[in-house]
Amino acid sequence: xAIDKKSLKKMFPHLYEELESGEVKVPIDAVRKNALxxxxxxxxxxxxxxxxxxxxxxxxxxxxxxxxxxxxFNPQAVDFLRRCDTEAQAEEIIAYLEKKGxxxxxxxxxxxxxxxxxxxxAFGPKKEENHxxxxxxxx
Numbered sequence: 001x002a003i004d005k006k007s008l009k010k011m012f013p014h015l016y017e018e019l020e021s022g023e024v025k026v027p028i029d030a031v032r033k034n035a036l037x038x039x040x041x042x043x044x045x046x047x048x049x050x051x052x053x054x055x056x057x058x059x060x061x062x063x064x065x066x067x068x069x070x071x072x073f074n075p076q077a078v079d080f081l082r083r084c085d086t087e088a089q090a091e092e093i094i095a096y097l098e099k100k101g102x103x104x105x106x107x108x109x110x111x112x113x114x115x116x117x118x119x120x121x122a123f124g125p126k127k128e129e130n131h132x133x134x135x136x137x138x139x
Contacts, residue, residue, distance in 0.1 A: 077103050077111060081123045090120045 009016040077097050084090040091112070098108040114122050 077107070078123045079127070081111070081115075081120070082125065082127045084120050085126070087115055087120050090115050090123075 003011075005016070077094070080093045080097070081090050084093060094103075094108050094111050094115070097103045098105060103111070
């Protein structure tokens with residue numbers, strides 16, 4: 001996909017300015033494909049060590065980092081079923097996951113039995129749109 005200079009300037013004015021000036025403000029000298037390796041490399045490294053950006057260390061408030069609850073989250077069958085409005089939708093999800101080998105035939109049978117016996121809300125309250133963004137504190 002090609003993009004013309006005018007569109008680039010409109011969408012990314014600072015990037016455009018940096019590209020035109022030739023001044024590199026953030027050097028990129030390596031690429032890591034493993035996110036955990038990359039995080040471990042930069043953990044504990046300040047972005048900038050100048051006095052203008054930061055107050056002296058003794059005056060800094062302690063960091064209160066919130067854990068990223070969803071970083072390694074992988075939705076399971078029940079997570080998908082909680083998005084359904086009807087039993088027909090839930091049955092379609094179960095059939096799909098079973099066909100793809102994401103769940104076993106035995107587990108699919110258990111889910112269908114629970115669905116017929118207790119209904120679609122037996123798997124938990126409905127997960128609305130943007131559920132994971134809200135859960136992660138992004139939205």
